[in-house]
Amino acid sequence: MSHAPVNLSRRQLFTRRKMTDSPALPWVKEAQFTDLCTQCGECVKHCPTQIIRASDGGFPRVDFQLGECTFCYQCADVCPEPLFLPKTEPAWQAKAAISASCLATQNVDCRSCGDSCEPFAISFKLAVGKVAQPQIDLNSCTGCGACVSICPTSAISINQPQLGSANVT
């Protein structure tokens, strides 16, 4: 019974992850995350863009509503636990996805996400009788999340690719 709160926290984390399908932290060893993370908060303190916050039972997690990941590796550098992969590995496989709440699907002209995307992964496709529709080039998208908080209808999420999410085309 004494372990119940810990187990509950972990279950809440995994439940949330299944729902959001979003990454926890860049370079993190996902399978060992809840076992190795002591919730010390060092990554939260040192993230230059301040996008890491404690959530779901205290485990740190990036929140793209707060800003973008610059892939600076600070969170990994300051972590005292063997929780992160080397910087030479990919940070994550996460990619942006656009939902049907995008203004363009309602024929309202908006290009905010495209303007925020440094690697130019978002392009706008002209369509007859409609405003230009955003398209994400998943090969160029780094999953940085810069497009998330800029979207006026919160239409963009950053998802792990294996569980999928449809893009607006």
Ligand code: SF4
């Ligand atoms: S890599 Fe840098 S910007 Fe990205 S979450 Fe870690 S500390 Fe923050």
Ligand code: SF4
């Ligand atoms: S910023 Fe949001 S509403 Fe505007 S085009 Fe991009 S996804 Fe659509």
Ligand code: SF4
């Ligand atoms: S997550 Fe970053 S790279 Fe991907 S579409 Fe958004 S701004 Fe561009």
